[in-house]
Amino acid sequence: MAKASVVVPEQVGAAAAAAQVGCPCPGTTLFPYPPPRAGIAVRRKCLQAAQQLELGAGLRGGWVESMRASSPTHAKAAAALAAGVDEEHAAWMARHPSALGEFEKVVAASKGKQIVMFLDYDGTLSPIVDDPDAAFMSETMRMAVRSVAKHFPTAIVSGRCRDKVFEFVKLAELYYAGSHGMDIKGPASRHAAAKSPPHNKGVLFQPASEFLPMIEQVHQRLEQATSSIPGAKVENNKFCVSVHFRCVDEKSWGALAETVRRVVREFPRLRLSQGRMVFEVRPTIKWDKGKALEFLLDSLGFADCSDVLPVYIGDDRTDEDAFKVLRRRGQGVGILVSKHPKETTASFSLQEPAEVMKFLLRLVEWNRLSRARLRL
Numbered sequence: 001m002a003k004a005s006v007v008v009p010e011q012v013g014a015a016a017a018a019a020q021v022g023c024p025c026p027g028t029t030l031f032p033y034p035p036p037r038a039g040i041a042v043r044r045k046c047l048q049a050a051q052q053l054e055l056g057a058g059l060r061g062g063w064v065e066s067m068r069a070s071s072p073t074h075a076k077a078a079a080a081l082a083a084g085v086d087e088e089h090a091a092w093m094a095r096h097p098s099a100l101g102e103f104e105k106v107v108a109a110s111k112g113k114q115i116v117m118f119l120d121y122d123g124t125l126s127p128i129v130d131d132p133d134a135a136f137m138s139e140t141m142r143m144a145v146r147s148v149a150k151h152f153p154t155a156i157v158s159g160r161c162r163d164k165v166f167e168f169v170k171l172a173e174l175y176y177a178g179s180h181g182m183d184i185k186g187p188a189s190r191h192a193a194a195k196s197p198p199h200n201k202g203v204l205f206q207p208a209s210e211f212l213p214m215i216e217q218v219h220q221r222l223e224q225a226t227s228s229i230p231g232a233k234v235e236n237n238k239f240c241v242s243v244h245f246r247c248v249d250e251k252s253w254g255a256l257a258e259t260v261r262r263v264v265r266e267f268p269r270l271r272l273s274q275g276r277m278v279f280e281v282r283p284t285i286k287w288d289k290g291k292a293l294e295f296l297l298d299s300l301g302f303a304d305c306s307d308v309l310p311v312y313i314g315d316d317r318t319d320e321d322a323f324k325v326l327r328r329r330g331q332g333v334g335i336l337v338s339k340h341p342k343e344t345t346a347s348f349s350l351q352e353p354a355e356v357m358k359f360l361l362r363l364v365e366w367n368r369l370s371r372a373r374l375r376l
């Protein structure tokens with residue numbers, strides 16, 4: 001398999017581009033610029049369909065195609081039809097190599113920098129399951145995240161409401177950005193708070209608080225309107241609402257998409273996007289997981305700093321906003337969790353939560369050894 005190198009010709013372009021936008025550390029980017037194209041015709045078509053959906057311009061067929069794209073099984077089948085699976089996968093892996101396989105390059109990029117860890121929850125720390133209320137993370141994963149947080153400032157960035165994701169993760173020493181980054185809170189544990197920068201104590205940021213009553217309303221409307229579609233599940237995520245279709249018969253997907261769109265049209269200040277077998281309804285404000293990442297870096301005292309290396313691991317379309325921010329800053333490491341080729345702005349990949357755990361533990365071990373070596 002062709003290996004991607006940190007020192008590739010495109011990075012000269014990256015450095016130049018970074019310099020043009022005034023990036024403080026143009027020589028240190030891990031991101032080739034312009035971003036490599038996945039070249040997956042089927043995926044791109046599906047992405048366009050998803051964008052149409054977001055713009056509200058999609059036809060019924062476009063929605064269903066986009067809904068299919070959010071299922072790895074369908075996507076895999078579609079990609080397999082479009083090209084040889086192995087070739088497609090190998091080419092994709094060459095563009096987005098395994099963060100475990102290229103571990104040395106990842107850590108080399110952190111030389112002299114503070115790593116800040118950003119972790120998505122569903123599909124990254126916990127496996128995807130049919131019932132959103134049963135998406136538990138394993139105790140071993142919890143221990144891995146706890147260890148990471150002992151070594152690096154660590155944040156969970158999730159589409160879930162903050163309280164719910166905290167119930168799953170149960171680690172008070174972390175930062176949490178729930179509702180796709182619209183509900184940010186600093187560590188609750190006294191020990192972690194004591195270690196936080198002084199200006200960051202008790203950080204709490206909720207840029208969409210005025211939308212709370214509207215989200216309540218749309219949640220009720222969606223529950224009502226989708227109640228006749230078996231398997232549809234509406235989840236109130238405080239500043240946004242998810243409508244799940246993982247358990248809906250594919251024959252009803254068109255009807256569900258139309259119903260959701262009809263309801264969302266009643267609320268011009270809300271918008272519709274799509275995640276993994278889920279519609280996401282959220283405020284039209286310009287705030288997403290990428291903005292949350294930047295907010296947290298600033299809160300941690302790393303605004304306009306070149307001596308920080310944000311590492312963001314996520315599996316979903318909404319995580320792309322964070323990957324894009326890293327690429328624009330020319331700073332950090334974006335890692336997509338996916339077994340299948342997907343169009344992404346992330347530089348690296350990991351296949352599944354089990355690999356995420358291995359990566360986290362390896363990072364902890366590497367940091368422990370590097371510190372021990374410094375003490376010698």
Ligand SMILES: O=P(O)(O)OC[C@H]1O[C@H](O[C@H]2O[C@H](CO)[C@@H](O)[C@H](O)[C@H]2O)[C@H](O)[C@@H](O)[C@@H]1O
Nearest residue numbers: 121122128129130132135158159242276277278
């Ligand atoms: O940003 P995330 O932490 O990845 O949250 C995104 C959505 O995740 C959850 O839904 C996804 O996981 C479920 C459990 O595995 C699965 O059943 C569903 O199909 C996935 O879309 C969560 O329930 C949503 O509210 C989040 O927005």
